[in-house]
Each structure stands twice: as C-alpha cells, then as structure tokens.
Amino acid sequence: MKPVNVGIVGAAGYSGEELVRLIAGHPHTNLTAVTSRSLAGQPVVDVMPRFRGLLPADFTFTTSDSQALAERSDIDVFFLALPHGVAAEYAEALVAAGKKVLDLSADFRLSSTETYSEYYGQPHPAPDLLSQAAYVIPEITAADWQNAKMIACPGCYPTSVITPLAPLLKAGLVDSNGIIVNAMSGVSGAGKKLAEDYLYCERNESAKAYGVPKHRHLSEIEEQLSNAASKPVIIQFTPHLVPMKRGIATTIVAKAKQTGVDAIYSAWQDAYGQRPFVGILPSGKTPDTAHVTGTNRIDFSAAYDQRTGNVIITSAEDNLLKGASGQAVQIMNLWLGFPETTGLL
Numbered sequence: 001m002k003p004v005n006v007g008i009v010g011a012a013g014y015s016g017e018e019l020v021r022l023i024a025g026h027p028h029t030n031l032t033a034v035t036s037r038s039l040a041g042q043p044v045v046d047v048m049p050r051f052r053g054l055l056p057a058d059f060t061f062t063t064s065d066s067q068a069l070a071e072r073s074d075i076d077v078f079f080l081a082l083p084h085g086v087a088a089e090y091a092e093a094l095v096a097a098g099k100k101v102l103d104l105s106a107d108f109r110l111s112s113t114e115t116y117s118e119y120y121g122q123p124h125p126a127p128d129l130l131s132q133a134a135y136v137i138p139e140i141t142a143a144d145w146q147n148a149k150m151i152a153c154p155g156c157y158p159t160s161v162i163t164p165l166a167p168l169l170k171a172g173l174v175d176s177n178g179i180i181v182n183a184m185s186g187v188s189g190a191g192k193k194l195a196e197d198y199l200y201c202e203r204n205e206s207a208k209a210y211g212v213p214k215h216r217h218l219s220e221i222e223e224q225l226s227n228a229a230s231k232p233v234i235i236q237f238t239p240h241l242v243p244m245k246r247g248i249a250t251t252i253v254a255k256a257k258q259t260g261v262d263a264i265y266s267a268w269q270d271a272y273g274q275r276p277f278v279g280i281l282p283s284g285k286t287p288d289t290a291h292v293t294g295t296n297r298i299d300f301s302a303a304y305d306q307r308t309g310n311v312i313i314t315s316a317e318d319n320l321l322k323g324a325s326g327q328a329v330q331i332m333n334l335w336l337g338f339p340e341t342t343g344l345l
Ligand SMILES: NC(=O)C1=CN([C@@H]2O[C@H](COP(=O)(O)OP(=O)(O)OC[C@H]3O[C@@H](n4cnc5c(N)ncnc54)[C@H](OP(=O)(O)O)[C@@H]3O)[C@@H](O)[C@H]2O)C=CC1
Pocket: 009, 010, 011, 012, 013, 014, 015, 016, 035, 036, 037, 038, 039, 064, 080, 081, 082, 083, 084, 086, 104, 105, 106, 154, 155, 156, 188, 189, 190, 191, 192, 193, 319, 320, 323, 324
C-alpha cells in the first residue's frame, strides 16, 4: 500500500507533538511536514529529543503559512493542532486546495454559528465551510460521514461525557433533565502556554474548578447529547484543573429511569461491545486515568444508588490521545480505509 503523505500544522503544541509521534510511527503514513511559527527551521529532534531514532536528524519544522501549505502537492492529509479561531483560516485554504483536513480545534464542532459566537466570544471564522465538516466520534457517529470534506475532531471533555452518556439517552435509560457532570483535567489540557495559572508552583498540590457556570465545551456536549436523546438536554458541567500532566476523570450523575445498572450495561454492550478503544468496566470498578494515560482508550463504568435513584457514571481518558490526537488518528484510519487501530495500539 502506498503511504499517505501527512502534514501537521501546529506541531509545537502538546497535541501536535503527540500527532508527530503517532503519524511518524504509523505504517501507512509518511510524516511529510510539521509546522510551527516559533520553531521554523529547527530540527524536530533537537526540540523534541524523544523522537531521536523515529525521525531523521535533519527533519525540520517549517513555517505555518496557510497558502504555502495549500500549494504543497506532495501532501494529501493535514491535521490542524491550532487554537480555535486560527484553525479555520487553514481549513479554508487546505479544503479549497482539495486536501483532507482533520481539525482538532473547536472551529467546526458546533452546527450553529450563533452558538459558536456565544461560547467562543467571536463570530464564526468560516461559516461557509461549516456545513462541509463532519463532527465525528468514531464509536457514535453514523457511518455516512466518510464523504465529508473535512473532519471536526471532538473536544477532550466532550469525548469523556458524550461517549458514556449518548447510548443511555438514546435508549431513554436516564432522565434528560438534571444531569450533573464534574470533570478533572491534567494541565496539558490547557495547551503549551505561558500563563500564571499553569505554572508548576500554582498547579502542583492544588485543585480548583474553573469555567463556572458555562464552560465552552458545554455547547458541544449539549448539542451532541440532544441529538442522541432527540430532545434538548441541559447539563450542569463543571471542569476542574488538577495536578497531573495529562488525563481526564469525569463523573456524571443522572436520574435513572430504572433500578440497577443491567439495562445500562446492555446498552453499552450493544453500542461498544466490539469497539477496540472503549473499556466497559464492571459496576463498582471505577476507571483510573493512570490506566489509560498513553493509550487511545476511554474506560467507564456505572453504579446505581438506591437511596437517591441516581446512576453514577465515571470515565477516564488521556486528554491528548482519546481526547485529541489519538482519536484524530483513529478517525483518519476510518476515513482513509485503514483498520481502525492502525498505529494506535
Ligand atoms: N490539549 C488538549 O488536551 C486538547 C486540545 N485540543 C485542541 O487542539 C488544538 C491544539 O491544542 P494544544 O496542542 O493543546 O495547543 P498548544 O497551545 O499546545 O499548541 C498550539 C499550536 O499552535 C501553534 N499556534 C499558536 N497560535 C498560532 C497562530 N496564530 N498561527 C499559527 N499557529 C499557531 C503553536 O505553535 P507556534 O506558536 O510555534 O506556531 C502550537 O504549535 C486546540 O484547538 C485545542 O483546543 C483538543 C482536545 C484536547
């Protein structure tokens, strides 16, 4: 099989660096270009020495010029690991040039430009392209997304909430009202930025809620869960920053429509029993970020509380893999017709 040439735009960041590792190690892709404005001209292995042996010593970062990238006839597929608001400009140029684009940012995740402006505080940067992008959670999205021009990869918190909850809302096993979600993220979730909040001394030995009461990812979570439930779903979502480098642990509390967890486990088994990256843990065994970090897996389990009538679902994933770059490569595999797990096990 002829390898597919891939470019990674925004390769200096945390999710970009994970993409470099995955694409360079993938048997059916050729890592052809990696871009960064601040690192252009520097050999990748000088800046990221863990890639010595994986990448040639003279493989350098190039500049992040969208038009120049669109003119690269040697590259077929681009991953955008750029901030939201910035990614759209690249998506427009690359899709217009006929490239396949997988965008890790939030720019094409919401179907409504009004909701985008409400949650992201700016007008949508490329409304004309929105209808050509498919939002894909590989285990959930129906198979007809493969003809899309570009892919909007899901957010890290949304993956941790939507994956366990969607089949339960679809089957009407939990009440669509009053769902409460608390999630804890490692600091890499915020990206590689210099800001006081993310300094070691501020974050180590510390945990705090943020984004209260309306974090950006609520918009994506509510849209996808409302689609699953076929009615509006309103969520109370509170993210927390905790002193880990990576990982997301999420707790979802919902009113159960029946006692026990048997129906919940059956719905999960039907939806995900054959999926390679979903771990359905037994009731009473709660997932642990330490068991999924470095993998493309999401683990979850459920317990029923007879006193409250609530079901408590907990999930764990690596924000940089199942929450970002690993899932993006999983989507690429399915998009290009490779086995789903290629390069990810
Ligand atoms: N971190 C995570 O857990 C997750 C992140 N995401 C999303 O993925 C995207 C990337 O996230 P992450 O890797 O954390 O971000 P980082 O902040 O770590 O990296 C951002 C990258 O974009 C480049 N960049 C920044 N500003 C610009 C600009 N104006 N023009 C061109 N390039 C720019 C940076 O390099 P340089 O400045 O050198 O050009 C860097 O390579 C974001 O949209 C994020 O929301 C999604 C899921 C999870």
